[in-house]
Amino acid sequence: MKTIYKSAQEAVEPIQDGMTLMVGGFGLVGIPEQLILALVEKGVKDLTIISNNCGIDDWGLGLLLKEKQIKKMIASYVGENKEFERQALSGELEVELTPQGTLAEKIRAGGAGIPAFFTPAGVGTEIAEGKEIRVFNGKEYVLEESLTADFSLVRALKADTFGNLVYNKTAMNFNPMMAAAGNVTLAEAEEIVEVGQLEPGFIHTPSIYVQGLLQAEQEKRIERLTTR
């Protein structure tokens, strides 16, 4: 029932310069690898990217950064990436650092039609400067507004042809909330199965949030291999 793209190039075709994109993943885990590569190839620029991290120098969102396709980055942790630091310090890149839980909740709120909410994270720090502070039950909270995107790019383990998604282990992370918060959501899945193959009680992202699907193999690079 949903559009199944033949290639990542075809999937990202409608993404234009200046758009806001949410990109799933935590570190390199759960990132939509092929969609990111297709954005690099397409050369689309002046992007605002909302993602927990910004990849590493030679993989993931780091590739878009290297090609200077990102105008603004909204993230919680960007410490893995030297080029990021260089562009941020030089002023080439606009950066909005957001506490990770606030980022997750802003995206969740965006998909859920909640325009703003109060959270304790960041109260008394520079994150709360210029924002409304209000006391509930004797504790201070800061008002944070929701985030939405023109396109959300997510990575799933399995998709069915209706667009229901299942994620693998910690590759879930930001993907479900982003799937809900994108005006258009493109899901890159390791496998696309016939509708009816996924168990209705164990769907992580219901089909209503997904507009386009792409089947693609994943490299799954490991950032920090640690063994016993």
Place this chain on the structure above:
Amino acid sequence: MKTIYKSAQEAVEPIQDGMTLMVGGFGLVGIPEQLILALVEKGVKDLTIISNNCGIDDWGLGLLLKEKQIKKMIASYVGENKEFERQALSGELEVELTPQGTLAEKIRAGGAGIPAFFTPAGVGTEIAEGKEIRVFNGKEYVLEESLTADFSLVRALKADTFGNLVYNKTAMNFNPMMAAAGNVTLAEAEEIVEVGQLEPGFIHTPSIYVQGLLQAEQEKRIERLTTR
């Protein structure tokens, strides 16, 4: 790892007069049947109950109502229950009707440490009277505060001994958010399995939210039997 009670009576033992309880279920589906019966037997009173509905005259929360154990009811729909209407109209019962989505979100917020959020539901109606209204992107929203409870009583299909829960079909409904919003959460499960028997990627309520477990058979009365 979690307390597994031998009886519903034992499980509800610490519940005292005047407490606030969240009780899972939508209609009669997904209600913790035995815990409710034990509350009736215990005769605990002046309860504030947060639940989407209030049972029917002779089952579910309707039983607590009949015994006049409920002081205040926070719900979205109570139309199945004549005794409810009688007590509410006579002023014996305090009633706070809340839009269903707002109720779900207030409970979710309570478990998630969000003290308040803006929602469009109820703007321009009596629900929003006396509450703050604020405009975001040209649309009006009302500020709603979160809900928590002394005890949450939920009903699961399966629990493991750590307290991880899985729900069955539409018996999920309000149970997961309530499990998170209770200071103490008691889960009544049709089956308790050894830890390790539930698939980690498909747990509906992680064990962190659950303090006590009870295995109990369910009658599962049907409110409106409709067949083809």
Place this chain on the structure above:
Amino acid sequence: MTTANSRELIARRAEKEIANGDYVNLGIGMPTLVANYISPDKTVVLQSENGLLGIGPFPTEDEVDPDLINAGKETVTASIGAAYFDSAESFAMIRGGHIDVAILGGMEVSEKGDLANWMIPGKVIKGMGGAMDLVHGAKKIIVIMDHVSKKGEPKIKKQCDLPLTGKQVVNKIITERGLIEVTPDGLVLKEVFEGYTVQDVIDSTGADLKIDVNA
């Protein structure tokens, strides 16, 4: 009052407002009937706010599962491709604008598109259920109802007298007499149904109607 025939007519007309691929929420009562008339040429996914995306037909006696109901608390089945989820997720879906069409019943609709459908003061205490969330969330809100009350009084009025479910939320009203669009310029009568004239509809409507009937 509508007869069974006119209820079918209303449901069939409402079905035309649903496009192939739409996600739809049908309210309790007459809106539920719409499900019976969805064209086999369309893939439509019905959402039930108690936590089901993909309502299937009513079950056979053997299929009845007490844990599987719709928002009207009727036993149902799940269709192929269905998903279950909790109530917070269900209303995230609704409030977040992901439902294409909601078809709701109504007690009164005003000329500005205000809807009253949840309460009659002093008479009954039922509660609004999910209606107040639905009217603000779905992309298109269609109210289907009898054109006039049991006493023959207009249900489409300059202003609602009953407590509101939502202000300026209705896009279209479908009754047994016709189809009315709520526009920034007021109510526009677009269709008149068999057995009624334009004048019949005007006479039984308590607000001004612009007439734009292609007949």
Place this chain on the structure above:
Amino acid sequence: MTTANSRELIARRAEKEIANGDYVNLGIGMPTLVANYISPDKTVVLQSENGLLGIGPFPTEDEVDPDLINAGKETVTASIGAAYFDSAESFAMIRGGHIDVAILGGMEVSEKGDLANWMIPGKVIKGMGGAMDLVHGAKKIIVIMDHVSKKGEPKIKKQCDLPLTGKQVVNKIITERGLIEVTPDGLVLKEVFEGYTVQDVIDSTGADLKIDVNA
């Protein structure tokens, strides 16, 4: 600077703050070491804010799964009874007060329990990750760190000079020199570790210390 030995001492002492049955979040760096010293007599569930409740040991080479990492982006395993979930649920857990203990690293802690651990202005841009949420969510916040900076300057001070992670959030500080509690009356030195005297700790601390050492 702490040696490997003193890092172990700190981690072992921090472990004693964890009770049987606790749900615990361990920050990146030294806090991660605490996992190695959890008593086999305790059932402790470790939360990783990227969406895992129940971090197991590091994997063998055969067990490595690139889709299974901790918040420090290291490959891990899941322990028995584990659950995976999304980042919003993970921080609902954290913010909602469900984590019993969070053990975090620190750059500076003030006498009021303010914590700075995320940024050195003009030097590095990394981001706060989940630290700002954790300090407000967990029931008990324990900071483990070197007692003094590389230059030998106190890291426990009247006021933090670095940008804050949170105000009045720290409950206890454990360093290689001792254990300090943050109380409404100020900092209280409760334990002094081998190789140091009370005076050593006082001299290397940039804030007033009340002394309550049972020795």
